[in-house]
Amino acid sequence: MGQTLRDLRPVYVVGVGMHRYQFASETSYITLGLTAVRGALADAGVAFPEVESAYVGCTGIGLAAGRIMFNHMGSTGLGVTQVENASASGSSAFQLACFEVASGLRDCVLAVGVDKYGDQVRAAGKEGVGKLSDTANIPLVRYAIMAEHLKKAKGLGQEDLALVAAKNHTNGSRNPFAQFQKARTVEDILNATLVAGSTTSLMCTPRGEGGAAAILCSEEGIRRLGIVGDKPIRVLSSVLRSERPQSGRELPSVTVAQTVAEQAYAEAGITTADLDCVELHDAFAIEEILYTETFGLAPKGEGQHFLRDGGSAIGGRCCVNSSGGLIAQGHPLGPTGIGQIHEIVHQLRGTNGPRQQPDARTGMAHMIGLGTIAIAHVFQRD
Structure with a gap:
């Protein structure tokens, strides 16, 4: 190495x-x-x-x-x-x-x-290879299917997906840079327009x-x-990897995120227990639950319990997406990853106002890119 x-x-x-x-x-x-x-x-x-x-x-x-x-x-x-x-x-x-x-x-x-x-013309549309399905690789469709699978596999409820979105919309309501600045309840999220499967519009990034x-x-x-x-x-580590072939039901974006996080921890000389705040790729609510497990914040299969118990809330064990995440702060693509860093830097300085995680010292920013790649940076206040 x-x-x-x-x-x-x-x-x-x-x-x-x-x-x-x-x-x-x-x-x-x-x-x-x-x-x-x-x-x-x-x-x-x-x-x-x-x-x-x-x-x-x-x-x-x-x-x-x-x-x-x-x-x-x-x-x-x-x-x-x-x-x-x-x-x-x-x-x-x-x-x-x-x-x-x-x-x-x-x-x-x-x-x-x-x-x-x-x-945003995608190169995948120019590769000259016919597709069996025009929708199979659309992220919204893939994650909506994954959400339905996980509901059956681990007792994940529709309310859990809504709870992710409600938490992040509420965080965004306190963020002057967020695209959505309105606090939402679980009921608001559940009653929004269905866009794919049981995923509603307010469970998705704008x-x-x-x-x-x-x-x-x-x-x-x-x-x-x-x-x-x-x-x-201080930037302790910065790791970028691309996907490997899918194994089982887990999406390659989840597998490569785990690889990147583990390498980022190792290079930074930290463990999951050291993380105080994380900004992660939550283009769809199901992703936050998956990645909290992937990053070791919750045991595999128990991301919804970490969420329900307030572990990912501001003031919880490790606040996740205090900015509002992609769901509420927004996802304009080019700026998104640096917008996450903006949030982490203010958390670690102790200057994040109403979204401040108490005594935050170590944080991580994580993004996924089509293709699929994952990237993570670990930060620490000296």
Whole structure:
């Protein structure tokens, strides 16, 4: 096995910023992205010319989006790389920024995710291979089928799926950056429109647009730029893997998520018990229950009990999706993974307001991308 992130130079997130996630609008992607970038720069106390390179995660804007966007900040000569990895585009941009700082190539790097509601044409539609079913690989359909299977296999109730969504909508109602900012009850979720099987619309993420950004620095960069106080949050590990062939009933996205989480824990030198807050891919409510088991927060088959007992609530054993998750904060694709990091950083700083997890020290952000890939980062307050 090669080196891990912890074997290299320490990497810290020193600033984060966001533009609220929202439904499709006339707002330009320049405004969405640069609102987040300026927020991250102001949070870090860093001037834009100090940023040496940038990684831009997006899926639906087009060629050279980052370079065009940064023209509006001034031409400083920074390196710009555009990253597309489906829902994990922002997460992957963040990982590449981490690796550049950790390697010693740069001391101050920007990761930004931005997207408009574009056409998001999938490469799978261009592979030239006929499909037996036009719907078999649509995520909503796959997870709706999985939800029905789990109801029979482990006593999962429709109310459990609604409880996930109600928790996350309530968290989102306290989040000024969330696309949905209305608290919902279990009854609200159950009475919403059915979209696939017994999955209702409020159990699913909305699509939209937005921006999120993070500034990463080395220890040398922190000293040179005069960043003081408890703002820097250490990135202990960052792991990206792709799926293997499906075995049994478990979806490849769940299997690869477990592989990634276990490797991220090992590289970070932590165990599940150390996690205080987790932001995970909950495009559909059933995913949160599955991943809490996958990440070891609850025993296999008992994710619904962890949920019912308040283990994933703010103030519980490990708060899950305190931002509102994809279900309420939203899922504009490019920014989503960095928006998760925005939440984790504020949790670990103790600056998350009404969504603060008490005494949070260690957190993890996890995303899934079509294909299927999984990515996870572990963070810790020194």
